[in-house]
Amino acid sequence: MPSVVSKQYSDDVSLLVLLLDTNPLFWSTTSITFSQFLSHVLAFLNAVLGLNQLNQVVVIATGYSSCDYIYDSSLTSNHGNLESNGIGMPALFGSLLKKLEDFVTKDEELSKEEVSEDRIPSCLLSGSLSMALCYIQRVFRSGHLHPQPRILCLQGSPDGPEQYVAVMNSIFSAQRLMVPIDSCYIGVQNSAFLQQASYITGGVHHTPKQLDGLFQYLTTIFATDLHSRGFVQLPKPIGVDFRASCFCHKKTIDMGYICSVCLSIFCEHHKKCSTCGSVFGQSKLDDASSVSDKKRKAPST
Amino acid sequence: MAGGQVEKRVKYKSSVKDPGTPGFLRIREGMLLFVPNDPKSDSKLKVLTQNIKSQKNTKEGSNKPPWLNLTNKLGKSHIFEFENYPDMHACRDFITKALAKCEEEPNKSAVSTSSEQLSIKELELRFKLLRENSELQRLHKQFVESKVLTEDEFWATRKKLLGKDSIRKSKQQVGLKSMMVSGIKPSTDGRTNRVTFNLTPEIIFQIFAEKPAVRQAFINYVPSKMTEKDFWTKYFRAEYLYSTKNTAVAAAEAAEDEELAVFLKPDEILARETRQKIRRVDPTLDMEADQGDDYTHLMDHGIQRDGTMDVVEPQNDQFKRSLLQDLNRHAAVVLEGRSIDVESEDTRIVAEALTRVKQVSKADGETTKDANLERLERMSRLAGMEDLQAPQNFPLAPLSIKDPRDYFESQQGNVLNVPRGAKGLKRNVHEAYGLLKESILEIRATGLSDPLIRPEVSFEVFSSLTRTISTAKNIIGKNPRESFLDRLPKSTKDEVLHHWTSIQELLRHFWSSYPITTTYLHTKVGKLKDAMSNTYSKLEAMKESVQSDLRHQVSLLVRPMQQALDAAFQHYEADLQRRTAKSGGERPNGYI
Numbered sequence: 001m002p003s004v005v006s007k008q009y010s011d012d013v014s015l016l017v018l019l020l021d022t023n024p025l026f027w028s029t030t031s032i033t034f035s036q037f038l039s040h041v042l043a044f045l046n047a048v049l050g051l052n053q054l055n056q057v058v059v060i061a062t063g064y065s066s067c068d069y070i071y072d073s074s075l076t077s078n079h080g081n082l083e084s085n086g087i088g089m090p091a092l093f094g095s096l097l098k099k100l101e102d103f104v105t106k107d108e109e110l111s112k113e114e115v116s117e118d119r120i121p122s123c124l125l126s127g128s129l130s131m132a133l134c135y136i137q138r139v140f141r142s143g144h145l146h147p148q149p150r151i152l153c154l155q156g157s158p159d160g161p162e163q164y165v166a167v168m169n170s171i172f173s174a175q176r177l178m179v180p181i182d183s184c185y186i187g188v189q190n191s192a193f194l195q196q197a198s199y200i201t202g203g204v205h206h207t208p209k210q211l212d213g214l215f216q217y218l219t220t221i222f223a224t225d226l227h228s229r230g231f232v233q234l235p236k237p238i239g240v241d242f243r244a245s246c247f248c249h250k251k252t253i254d255m256g257y258i259c260s261v262c263l264s265i266f267c268e269h270h271k272k273c274s275t276c277g278s279v280f281g282q283s284k285l286d287d288a289s290s291v292s293d294k295k296r297k298a299p300s301t
Numbered sequence: 302m303a304g305g306q307v308e309k310r311v312k313y314k315s316s317v318k319d320p321g322t323p324g325f326l327r328i329r330e331g332m333l334l335f336v337p338n339d340p341k342s343d344s345k346l347k348v349l350t351q352n353i354k355s356q357k358n359t360k361e362g363s364n365k366p367p368w369l370n371l372t373n374k375l376g377k378s379h380i381f382e383f384e385n386y387p388d389m390h391a392c393r394d395f396i397t398k399a400l401a402k403c404e405e406e407p408n409k410s411a412v413s414t415s416s417e418q419l420s421i422k423e424l425e426l427r428f429k430l431l432r433e434n435s436e437l438q439r440l441h442k443q444f445v446e447s448k449v450l451t452e453d454e455f456w457a458t459r460k461k462l463l464g465k466d467s468i469r470k471s472k473q474q475v476g477l478k479s480m481m482v483s484g485i486k487p488s489t490d491g492r493t494n495r496v497t498f499n500l501t502p503e504i505i506f507q508i509f510a511e512k513p514a515v516r517q518a519f520i521n522y523v524p525s526k527m528t529e530k531d532f533w534t535k536y537f538r539a540e541y542l543y544s545t546k547n548t549a550v551a552a553a554e555a556a557e558d559e560e561l562a563v564f565l566k567p568d569e570i571l572a573r574e575t576r577q578k579i580r581r582v583d584p585t586l587d588m589e590a591d592q593g594d595d596y597t598h599l600m601d602h603g604i605q606r607d608g609t610m611d612v613v614e615p616q617n618d619q620f621k622r623s624l625l626q627d628l629n630r631h632a633a634v635v636l637e638g639r640s641i642d643v644e645s646e647d648t649r650i651v652a653e654a655l656t657r658v659k660q661v662s663k664a665d666g667e668t669t670k671d672a673n674l675e676r677l678e679r680m681s682r683l684a685g686m687e688d689l690q691a692p693q694n695f696p697l698a699p700l701s702i703k704d705p706r707d708y709f710e711s712q713q714g715n716v717l718n719v720p721r722g723a724k725g726l727k728r729n730v731h732e733a734y735g736l737l738k739e740s741i742l743e744i745r746a747t748g749l750s751d752p753l754i755r756p757e758v759s760f761e762v763f764s765s766l767t768r769t770i771s772t773a774k775n776i777i778g779k780n781p782r783e784s785f786l787d788r789l790p791k792s793t794k795d796e797v798l799h800h801w802t803s804i805q806e807l808l809r810h811f812w813s814s815y816p817i818t819t820t821y822l823h824t825k826v827g828k829l830k831d832a833m834s835n836t837y838s839k840l841e842a843m844k845e846s847v848q849s850d851l852r853h854q855v856s857l858l859v860r861p862m863q864q865a866l867d868a869a870f871q872h873y874e875a876d877l878q879r880r881t882a883k884s885g886g887e888r889p890n891g892y893i
Binding site: 022024025027028033034035036038039040042043064097100101104105107108111112208209210212213215216217220221233234235236237 | 747
């Protein structure tokens with residue numbers, strides 16, 4: 001009956017899409033092992049599902065060369081996989097782990113075929129963001145009563161500048177859909193992409209200092225649903241790193257040239273824009289470092 | 302006024318049926334007093350002449366008694382019954398004179414207050430502005446009422462607010478009336494057999510704009526051949542003849558009077574213009590309408606005014622004019638708009654100005670030979686029929702569809718990185734994957750780690766998070782998008798903002814008074830300086846009074862204001878020193 005269902009759907013029903021970083025190059029260099037990390041994460045997922053009966057969780061694995069859906073709590077085929085569970089493992093996550101294993105194998109296969117070697121060991125964030133947004137879009141179109149979706153990005157790999165355009169596109173789509181992107185960065189360097197994503201979409205960004213307390217961080221900061229965030233004070237970053245990467249070399253720059261037609265960023269003077277093909281005029285001054293169409297991107301305070 | 306007052310014995314009736322109370326009516330300038338004979342009766346009446354609206358009286362020849370009925374402005378009527386008719390007439394004349402005089406006075410007073418009225422209106426506008434804008438009111442109160450600035454100075458910088466309406470009104474350009482004033486029927490007086498046409502400058506302008514032949518005739522004939530009055534008389538005679546639709550008479554008169562004939566025959570100038578326009582019509586279908594194409598002004602167009610088909614002799618054909626022709630011509634002129642800005646009363650100037658404008662536009666419209674050729678060529682090109690033309694074989698260019706993968710792959714770009722040995726990397730990757738798979742197997746086997754998290758670690762995390770949140774709140778506030786001002790208590794915030802606007806006002810007047818040339822400016826600057834030092838000390842006091850945790854931010858806010866004031870003070874001191882140094886020792890007492 002629709003009225004009963006609407007009564008059940010209160011403000012704090014949430015759909016959490018978790019983007020799990022499974023980049024092996026990162027996990028081979030961390031202090032925390034992947035299994036410890038997984039136990040924190042799985043306990044956190046359990047907690048989220050326990051907060052509200054109607055909560056949903058979707059897990060997408062972000063690999064080195066590919067991404068895939070690992071787990072969807074709304075599917076009924078999760079339950080009843082008793083034989084593959086060991087002791088201490090919630091019944092819910094048996095299939096998750098199985099799928100994760102299959103995914104890692106597949107990812108390994110794909111990475112063997114990859115040609116380019118000189119790549120920053122980043123995970124495929126743009127791919128998993130796109131998949132998450134597609135899933136959320138499907139949820140939006142499913143009807144009036146749907147949980148409030150948000151994306152949580154658990155990542156430790158550094159940013160891959162070659163994915164800048166795709167990541168920014170996904171971030172703007174998320175902004176349009178009004179889906180907040182929370183990000184928990186457990187890596188060493190700072191991730192400009194994740195900071196920008198959380199800033200633009202209105203999500204929370206945090207870099208936990210103590211990785212063995214990861215579960216505490218996750219439940220304190222990232223478990224709140226969107227409605228309750230109005231009353232709860234969550235940690236905010238003081239500044240956001242707004243640096244972009246140039247389109248020609250994929251370097252991170254903070255001062256460069258911008259095409260006035262398509263707003264593509266270049267680190268050096270070009271005759272023609274490679275994205276939209278518009279021809280740039282003569283630079284007014286001879287000195288290449290002080291042309292008028294330069295744009296300075298300074299981190300905001 | 303002769304005959305200062307009139308006194309008569311009357312009976313006062315408040316209505317027709319009332320028998321009337323006998324008494325005395327004393328009419329003086331400005332006032333009318335009725336005193337009843339019986340002192341105990343209470344129908345004493347005093348009416349001011351200003352309040353009398355009208356008066357009526359019974360006629361002498363009728364059988365009615367002599368009554369005078371005065372209605373006042375409120376509608377109440379007072380009826381006075383006189384003893385005889387001459388008395389009544391005397392009173393009536395007196396009251397008429399008084400009423401006439403009363404009417405004059407309001408007119409005079411209206412004229413004299415109109416010059417004051419402007420400033421009254423302005424005062425009203427000022428009050429309205431002050432009422433609506435509380436910030437302005439506060440500034441006004443602070444400065445004008447404490448005599449720091451005068452009223453005029455205060456409003457001098459706000460001319461834009463006051464004068465907005467008047468500026469707007471004068472910028473509007475008045476267009477032409479769409480009513481055909483030139484075709485209004487004259488007033489006919491049946492008794493005297495006169496037809497009166499009214500002629501105003503507006504009508505003259507319309508006639509000249511719509512009928513270029515009349516305009517040309519005016520320029521040619523006046524003042525050489527006839528006076529303006531004669532010209533218009535003849536013109537209106539022609540109009541009258543048109544309106545009677547008597548073509549025979551029209552033909553006869555035209556034959557007699559050549560000037561009249563000019564008005565009676567169709568407008569040659571207009572016909573010429575229209576024929577030119579017809580020649581220039583583009584046969585390629587151009588949906589844009591040509592400006593006021595008035596093809597119907599030529600003969601053999603147009604419908605009859607009343608739908609009948611009169612039989613008209615061919616030679617009299619030209620003396621007919623149809624309503625549609627007039628309407629179309631008028632509409633064309635109105636759409637063109639007011640082409641001249643001459644507001645002169647002099648008809649000749651108007652006529653000449655219009656001719657000049659028409660000549661200029663004609664010169665612009667005339668196309669050169671080259672332009673003509675080009676036009677013809679374009680027309681023939683556009684009007685060509687495709688299936689009649691020879692087949693054209695355009696050279697074919699091969700279709701090139703780019704591989705979209707190029708675009709996406711270019712995004713990968715040349716990544717400048719520390720190059721690693723290819724084989725080494727592959728090995729690394731393989732190892733890493735191996736490690737990863739091991740971890741997964743491990744967790745599948747052992748389950749979640751127990752305990753998941755140690756209590757002391759948890760506690761540390763909590764405390765660090767709390768610290769982070771509270772420090773962030775201190776620095777950027779609860780809402781990163783709110784400004785510091787919102788965190789101040791409301792009274793402090795208002796005070797800060799008010800100080801800001803008042804300092805701006807003061808500084809504006811201060812800096813505009815330099816260089817000091819008159820004593821007026823000198824005193825003004827002195828007053829402004831006192832007000833500014835006052836504000837400065839108020840700012841200092843405010844900084845001290847605010848809470849300690851906000852003090853730093855408030856002082857940051859207040860600093861630019863104080864810096865501006867300091868600069869003004871410095872300038873004042875420097876200027877003062879210069880003046881005293883310049884005037885040297887020959888200073889009269891008391892001169893600063």
